[in-house]
Amino acid sequence: FPVVDPSVHAAWLPDAALAPLGSRRVAVVVPDGGAPDVVAQTVRDEVAAATAAHGGAVVDPQQAGTADVVLAVRASTGAPAGAPAGSAAADPEAFTLTRALGMVTVTATTSHGLLHGLFHLVRLGEHAFTDPDGTWTHAPTTALRMLDHWDNVAVHPVMGQVERGYSGGSIFYDDGQVRADLTRVAQYSRLLAASGINRVAINNVNVGPRESLLLTDDLDEVARIAAAFRPYGIRTHLSVSWASPVRLGGLTTSDPLDEDVRAWWRAAADRVWATIPDFGGFVVKADSEGQPGPFAYGRSHADGANMLAAAVAPHGGLVHWRAFVYDHTQDWRDRKTDRARAAYDHFAPHDGEFADNVIVQIKHGPLDFQVREAVSPAIAALPRTRLAAEFQVTTEYLGHQKHAVYLGRMWSELLRFPYWGEGSATMADVAAGRHPESDGTGGDGTRAGGFAAVSNVGDDVFWTGHPFAQANLYAWGRLTWDPTLDPIGILDEWVSLTFPGADPRVRETVHAVLDESWETYERYTAPLGVCFMVKPHTHYGPDPDGYEYSPWGTYHFADRDGVGVDRTRATGTGFTGQYPAPWRDVYESLETVPDELLLFFHHVPYGHVLRSGKTVIQHVYDTHFEGLERVHAAVEAWQAAADAFPPDVAERVTERFAEQVRSATDWRDVVNTYFFRKSGIPDAAGRTIY
Ligand code: GCU
Structure with a gap:
């Protein structure tokens, strides 16, 4: 332990990245809370392995005062008492680092926070010990930092095993079933935790007949995957088929208002949480690109999402309901239908109708993860709905991980987009539950929907096909933790961790190749x-x-x-009218539309x-x-x-x-x-x- 397959590339956690910490004398102090705490055990195991490998030592908690580094769970991290909800100090994943008098102390109120603190030390390397004294508290911008795998259990005849995957087969499934050996999933969970991700949906949003069974017959297998993620504080979610009651339950309908359908989902959810008590929830692609959904029964997306939400609510579960709904059978002769309008037109009218545990997941752009498209106006248009902003780490439209393209700068620009004008709330703020027009209940971030992105990982020896595409996965995790981070700084971190102690030309070359690769x-x-x-x-x-x-x-x-x-209100599809001011006018006018989006709007x-x-x-x-x-x-x-x-x-x-x-x-x-x-x-x- 930690579980590492040496034949697979170590990505940003090679052994040497642990050397600065591992060469110190480290105490881990976690009070016995009664129940077994697997995440606390992970912290102890990481410290034991690192110190054994690099000449340091594990210091007995009783002797913590003599250690170089103390990692401690404490009821209070020393932050001011009465910290308001939503403040850094009150966040269960937060940690505080103090460097004073030759000792480094990391405190958190939970073992999850402590694990993040441990990886923070790893990221800082020697700087953790040599920088000036001080105290810093770090907390994630949102508790919902998700990665979606578009993996199929069975190999799809057209899409292969991983839909839009460019890194080989699935790390979860092989030969039509969950892999017997989940070593790579354990190793993956460690990498993800070190980047900031804390939730993973493990199957494709297009749920095929074989994949539908994950919800029922294969639950024990899903539980094995969840067990591989759990030690690193990552929760497992499933994509489910809207048609499950028909496909799996033998019912004649999936109508969300039908009592048998509702009972079927309740029972399904009960079984899931009985098997996996910390299960996260369901991801749903409904009435989208041929997937079944509530429209077939004359019901709305809110009806559909709320029915599932009711089934998972007793377990604290979430429903990620995707807003990627548009007409994919349109006629090119019809110049009025504009796909860009679709998410807003379908979802904005239902703002305020979605249950508290529904997250409407909206792609960052109105089309589909293009190299350059406008931001989605739908993200600004549902102030009373929990929204997740969806991104794509896998480079479906950006070169299939054959081209060297670093996405950190693109994502950073999108996440910082000020929807109501310079200095206003950004895309990241809305996802973090801080919509300026919300009814006030979301101001503290409790109504956040967070971030989700499609993973770029497969069973390739480098995980991501192109070794430099690892930087995208790393950057995604880091930006979900803190969307204000400098993406070039993140790339720099990735280099330091992935190639520790390398020739300086390595860093220079990565920057030369990747810094402006998006624009290239x-x-x-x-x-x-x-x-x-x-x-x-x-x-x-x-x-x-x-x-x-x-x-x-x-x-x-x-x-x-x-x-x-022509997407103007004056002569085109009217799409510009979906934006709040000032953008509705900025984009409408040829005088003000930014050059890079000119042909998107005009x-x-x-x-x-x-x-x-x-x-x-x-x-x-x-x-x-x-x-x-x-x-x-x-x-x-x-x-x-x-x-x-x-x-x-x-x-x-x-x-x-x-x-x-x-x-x-x-x-x-x-x-x-x-x-x-x-x-x-x-x-x-x-x-x-x-
Ligand atoms: C794109 C992609 C599909 C995917 C879809 C989605 O259209 O090409 O493979 O299923 O997005 O996000 O659901």
Whole structure:
């Protein structure tokens, strides 16, 4: 213990990352609370393993005064008495670090807080012991920091085992069942806890027939997974099929107002919590992309969610009800239907109707995890509903973990988006339960819905396919704990932990390759907020018209004269009207819309001049040439320092770069050629366009 499979990459917890702590004399002081405390045991085990490996010692709690480091659970952490609910000191996951007179003390009121404090020390490394004296309290921004796995138990004929997964098979399932050996799940839970994640949904939101059984026949197996997560303070959730009463219970209906249906769900929930007492709750994708839902019975999303909420409420369970509801069978000839409007149109009218234990989970953008899209207006539109902001760590639209793309900066920008204007509440504030127009009950964060994101992990030896994609998972965890953290600082932390004591060129190269990789990817793919220029279904590689005449929505309307989607109130779909002021007007007007979202909100001629002074068409050409040049520059930086990285990492990254160059070249040429042929306008710089 800790459970570690040495054949799998250690990610941000290699043995050496524990050396600064492990070389000290450490006491763990946790009062016996009567019941066994597996998380406290984890802290003791981590300390025992680290000190044994690195020459330190475990100090008896009685002798704690003689230790270099004391990790203690105390009724009070010394923070001012009567700390208000929602304040850092009152948070059960909070911890306080004090450095004074040569001793480092970490105190928390719970073992969960203590575990976070332990990993904080690991993150600080030697600095934990050498920085100036002081006292710091750290608490998460929200208690709901979730990762969603889109893993199937059985391998899906089209999607494979992990839907939108680019890192091999599932770490949970093999051959149509839960893996007998869950070592990797235990190791994963340790990595997640060290990043800040505390809840995991373990199966795909598209719940197939085999996966439905996790809720019933396979509960003991789910309990084994929950047991692998529990020592690190992580709670397990399941995605469930809305049609379960029919599929599993033999009922003839899933109508949420039907008494038999309600009784079926109550009994199902009772069995789940009887088997897994700290189970988290259910995630539901209903009436979305062909999944069954309450619409079939003439019921609303609130009716559906509240029925499930009633079944799980006696157990303290949650329902994460996804707002990814739109018409995926639309006709491209119909210019009025705008997929971007869908979440708001479906959910805003039901604000205030959802039960207290329902969390409506809304994607950060109105479409679908594009490299650049506007923020979702729905997130601002339900002040009386608990909302989770949903993100995607797996890079479905951002290069499938074949391209080196760091998402920390993109997420940070989104989480900091001030929905009511500069200085106002942000996306992160709303998710943390601090909506400025809420009825006041959420001001203290108790009505938070938190954060959820789709994991990028599979059974790949590096966990994430591209070794640098580990940084995305790490950054997601850190940003859920504190959305105000500097994403480049997080990347720096990731380097220090993952490559401890490495040649300084390692850090420089990671920054050179990743710091601006989001913009690089944006440059060589879809321009100015145009979305979905990807190949249909796989969502990898360029296909400008791939979705243009499809039932899934239309995204750019390019013709010989111009490009973009008119989403204005004046002449378009009216989508801009879903935003609060000032954004409804900022986006409405060509004078004020930010360049990078121009084509998301407006249809303009190719000669339209951007605020940068360039025409739209020249911007398309320039960014596509420049995007590929930036990839070449990243490759050069990489090649100059590849020998400073561990050989297995170097080999994998080198292989991924070859594909990124090929694919980015394809993107440049296809997109430039597409717009050249549409517009007939040559590149002012006379570069080759095919
Ligand atoms: C995207 C993705 C699907 C996924 C869906 C969802 O559309 O391509 O694979 O099921 O999002 O979030 O439910």
